[in-house]
Amino acid sequence: MLVMNPIHLQTLLTIVDEGSFEDAAYILGISPSAVSQRIKTLEKTVGRLLLRRGTPVSATEAGEVLMQAARRMALLQAETMANLKERIATIPLSVAINADSLATWFPPVLARVASWDAVTLTLRIEDESHSLNLLRRGDVLGAVTRDPHPAPGCDAIELGTMRYVSVANPWLLDKYTTDGQVDWEAMPALRFGPRDGLQDEGLKTHVQKTRHEPDNAQPIMRRISQIPSAEAFTEATRVGLGWSLLPLQHAQPLLMSGDVVRLDDTILDVPLYWHRWRLESPALEKLTTAVQTAAQTLQQ
Template sequence: MIKICFMMPRHMDTLLLVVDEGSFEAAAARLGVSPSAVSQRIKALEADVGRVVVRRTSPVGVTDAGEVLIQTARRMRLLESETDDRLRGRLGERPVSVGVNADSLGTWFRPVLTHVADVGGISLELNLEDEQHSLAMLRRGDCMGVVTAEAEPVAGCVVEELGSLHYWPVGAPDLADELQAARNVHGEDAWASLPLLVIGPHDRMTDGVLEPRGVTPRPGRRVSRIPSFEGLNDAVVAGLGWTLVPVASARPYVEAGTMVRLAEDVIEVPLYWQHWRLESDTLGVLTDAVHAAAALGLSS
């Protein structure tokens, strides 16, 4: 039976600092102790749980066991903060870390910010990550909740349906003309060499347009990475390439003639809210806000 160190919060706090700061030395500087003292605390924690929790790399890495402890430590911090607030009869500042994809943040998720501001007492930290890869932040304990396209729950977490975000494949008018001319000659293979826009290294959403057409992107195709929701729209209008844009965002551009739908496809991406399985006032406020925003901005 593994000995869980709830009675050794110093060791758990040290683990969080080592991971957040990236090294034993940086954690030691924050704590005002020597790197050797930090190392001893981590070794004591590892001895208690009977497993290695930190990889001694640069920056430090975390093992599977370490991820479990980090998630637990962050939950403990939140509950301690809420308990202290209740005992003192006040509402203190509670940090909340959320993972969300750029398309959601740029569209339906925005009312969440207003709701959290109205409630007060919550310091919100948003971490941008592709909806196909945001669960890693939940597993590491970096976030208490994430917007994700993955329906399979992470251990110790709850998954709740939000709705679907719909996308159009769009490009500038000149790019649409270029595609049509190429399709007249090469058919659907014309998509293979069309310049592409992505928001990040994990962005593969345009595969939803290419794969049904049996199209394989050609080597050397121009791909531009624009790590900004608004910047991606600007890049489409500028003619830098084509991409998928949420319908609610693309519609005004299409109506104005600055974007053109390159096909009649509507790509549907189901989204879910995954969060810690924890009775927490702060998490409850956040979850209610996410569901309210999704009810207004996503398709059921």
Template structure:
């Protein structure tokens, strides 16, 4: 079974732009030509590949072709760069917000030094990052799942450590003996996918308090806790020095009885002989030395996912 590269590129453009009309503008063809290419690709595959929704999405049958199209695009760019230095490699990568604001940042510097590479970051929850890999929308992802997506290879990176923290004043207002009243202590969550706080509450036999604040930005999440809005799980000092500084200054305290939580991280990437993707993986490995710990805690839970 053979597929026209132009038709595969059209499938990519449709999913990236969201509509047939926007894809046509990007490809410098008419919307009718885009429709014809999609129908020809569906004819070759013998399956419906595209849902004509707004935005356009691919079906399960279309996902392998989306991956193939992106692989061809990457390899073509690398070939052009090798021949005449004109190719730009497109590297869409999924990474969670806490990684992006901490240990992952040296990766950005390394990519910037090489040039000829367009890094497109999808800041997404680890469960959704698997979906992005399966659909072929990203070439690699930072995830907490060691099970490889089909067509991918996976390797451990280390772990992010989180600590439950709040302002001293907030803790004192909700004292219960030597500990705190977890069921009354106001809580801050990153978004609806953030279950770090809930997992800690469950381990202590407590339920969510009446007041739960939502702050979907990594920097503002920390600031909200610093200002006494509620307690939350913050990156510990190994990955992010802000917590150590706040603890030393007395702006925050660790919640009594709450042990740190280690979240294991893994790097998943396509099983593709791509020099550019290989260099990116090397960058990630070097940056991940900041995550090395002797042994992850079994209490690990999901990572925070996206920024506002």
């Protein structure tokens, strides 16, 4: 069974259409010698001369058979691409994003996408330290992450910085404060989900400060409530279910009303990056622009 290289067939077709090896080389963007080598390889594969080396170059009888096959392949490819383009228009733009971003700076993106025709959006809520894995697997086309290093085949764009503060209901802080010292290890805490790296890091850091243990020490996890909703997470903090790291944008109204108080003076800055596949997709380009525009509020 003969197995012919589609590139070689396309080269044969281009030579006959253009009338010379040199003109075909110019169209294909390769050297004339490379064109000649492709035809020699194809002729060796089929065991026949395929071209009459005249002016212009013309196809032999065997070459005509292969040219017909090449034209059918080109037509099939064009039809496939047209069908694919129609199907792609109906495939949602899938994005991995952390809950805090979705609840703060990202909503304007939803409004932008709403104004586009034939485009749908699928959001996957994931901690920003894990969302890059979804991008690497091809599960999403774009992701908001803390990692500045792009995955292979992707671009990374700096968005700005999310700012977090440690807060709790005043009565909760009073209950777990003795002689001016906060008992971080005993005070109930909140996390968004099982892979909430930010809250885990905050808890571990504060426990280490009081226990004076090395960086690799594991804090004793006591009364950790999981609240997988940004709005409910803020409300759980307000009513005293546990202390948490809240985005400054969410914490400020609660601090002003006295519903929560700062547990320390530290502000945790978390840089965010938009990672996207390097694809020729107008919809993905528009989405990237919309994300960058919305993220400008992070710089304010």
